[in-house]
Amino acid sequence: MSDSESKRAPLAYENGTFLNSPDGRVLRILSEYSEPLARFRREQIQDTVVFFGSARFESRRVSEKNLAALDGGKAVGGALGRKQALAAVDMAKYYEDARRLAFLLSQWSIQIPARRRRFVVTTGGGPGIMEAANLGAKEAGAKTIGLNIHLPFEQNPNPHITPALNFEFHYFFMRKFWFAYLAKGLVIFPGGFGTLDELFEILTLAQTQKLAKKILVAIYGKKYWNQVLNFQAMVDAGTIAQDDLELFKFVDSPEEGFEFLRDGLTKYHLGSEPRRNATAMPEIAKTNP
Numbered sequence: 001m002s003d004s005e006s007k008r009a010p011l012a013y014e015n016g017t018f019l020n021s022p023d024g025r026v027l028r029i030l031s032e033y034s035e036p037l038a039r040f041r042r043e044q045i046q047d048t049v050v051f052f053g054s055a056r057f058e059s060r061r062v063s064e065k066n067l068a069a070l071d072g073g074k075a076v077g078g079a080l081g082r083k084q085a086l087a088a089v090d091m092a093k094y095y096e097d098a099r100r101l102a103f104l105l106s107q108w109s110i111q112i113p114a115r116r117r118r119f120v121v122t123t124g125g126g127p128g129i130m131e132a133a134n135l136g137a138k139e140a141g142a143k144t145i146g147l148n149i150h151l152p153f154e155q156n157p158n159p160h161i162t163p164a165l166n167f168e169f170h171y172f173f174m175r176k177f178w179f180a181y182l183a184k185g186l187v188i189f190p191g192g193f194g195t196l197d198e199l200f201e202i203l204t205l206a207q208t209q210k211l212a213k214k215i216l217v218a219i220y221g222k223k224y225w226n227q228v229l230n231f232q233a234m235v236d237a238g239t240i241a242q243d244d245l246e247l248f249k250f251v252d253s254p255e256e257g258f259e260f261l262r263d264g265l266t267k268y269h270l271g272s273e274p275r276r277n278a279t280a281m282p283e284i285a286k287t288n289p
Contacts, residue, residue, distance in 0.1 A: 032174035036167055040182070043164055046116035047269070048145060048182040049105060049261060051098060052198045053129025053189025053220075055155070059099075060092040094189050094221060095132045100254035101187065101220075102136030102144075108262055110142045112270070119184060119265055120145055124175075125166065126155040129189045134160035147175050176201065184269050185216040185261050188248075190224040206247050207240075214268040217248035218257050225250070 018024050058066075067085040102121045109119040121137035123130035125146025137144035138160045146161035148168050157166050169175040180202065188199045199219070205211050219225055234240045251257040 029171060029174060032169055032171055033177070036178055039164065039167075043143065043162075044116040045120055045143075045145070045165070045182065046114065046118055047184045048120045048122040049185035049187065049265075050122045050179050050183045051102060051129060051133035051187045051189065052124070052191060052195050053094065053098060053187075054091075054191040054195065055124075055126045055128035055130060056192075057091050057095045057128040057132070057190075058088060059095050059132070060089070063088040063092040091190070094129065097220065097254050098129045098132035098187075098189055099136035099139075101257045102133040103140045104136075104254060104258040105261055106137040106140035106142035106144070108258070110140065117143060118269075119261075120165075122147065122179070122183070123161075124148065124155075124194075125157045125161055127158055129191065131158035131160060133187075134158055138162075147178055149175055180205065180211075183215055184213065184265055185218070187218045187220060187257060187261075189220045196228075203244075203247055207244055214264075216261055216264040216268075218251050218260055219248050220251055220257060222250040222252055 012018060013027075019027060063085070067082075067089055070082055070085050105119065106121055109117075112118050120143055121133050122145040123133045125134075125148035130146070134144045134146060135158075143162040143165060144160065145165040146157050146167065148155060148157050148166070149172065150168055150170050157168075167178070169178075176198075179198065183202075186199075186202050188195060199217075202215065202217060206215060206217070231240070231245055235242050235245065249260055251260055
C-alpha cells in the first residue's frame, strides 16, 4: 500500500479549511452559541444586567490629564482639540456614574442567597462605559462579563472583565443574542449608533412581546437623551403608543438607577417586595433558578 493510500483524511471537525469555509459557517455560528453557554453554566451565571454606552468616554482622571497636557503644550490639538478635550471632561461624569452604578448593583446582587449568580454586570467588553461598568462590578468583588466583538479595527477587551467570562464573537447577531438572552435589566448610557441600535432592539422585543420575561430598561442621562431622541413626538405622530413610554425609565444618578433596578428585579425576578434601604438585603422568596 502506497503512502498516499494509507494516509488518513482529517476528521471533519478537525479540518480547519472546512471550518473556516462558507460551508462551515453553520458550525461557527453554533460554536458561538454552545461555547458561551458551556462557560455560563460552568461559572453558574443565571442572569445579567447589561450596560451599554459610548466606548469613547474616559475616566475623569484621564480626561482631565489630557486637557492639562493640551493646555500645557505637551499635546497637539489647537482650538478644536481643546473643545473636544473640554467635552471629554464633561462627559467623564458618565464614566464615573456607570462605575458607581455597577458597583452598587453588584454589591447588592452578590448578597442574594441563590445557587447561581444573579444579575451579573455585563458589557460589550471594550473601553468607555463598558470599561467603567466592568470596573465597578470588579471593585464590588463580583464576577463581570465582557462580550467583545472581533473587528477590523481592534477593540481590545478591558482588563476588568472576569477572565473566565471574557468572550470574543465574530457574528454580531450571536453577540446580541447573548446580550438579550440572559438579561433581566438594561442600562443605556449616552452613546452613538451602536448604543441606539442596542436600545431600540431591546425596546422592539419588549414592545412586540417577544421577550419571555420582564426586562427593566433604565435610560441614563435625561438631558443628553432628550437632545438626541424625542419619544413624545413619536407618540404624537402615532408611530408608538403612549403605553410604550412605560417600557423604560429615565434616571439621572447612580443611586436612582440602582433603586429602580433593585426594586424591579426584586419585584419581577426575586418574588418579594423590595426594602427601601439601598444597602439592605431584600426579602427573597424561594424561587427556581
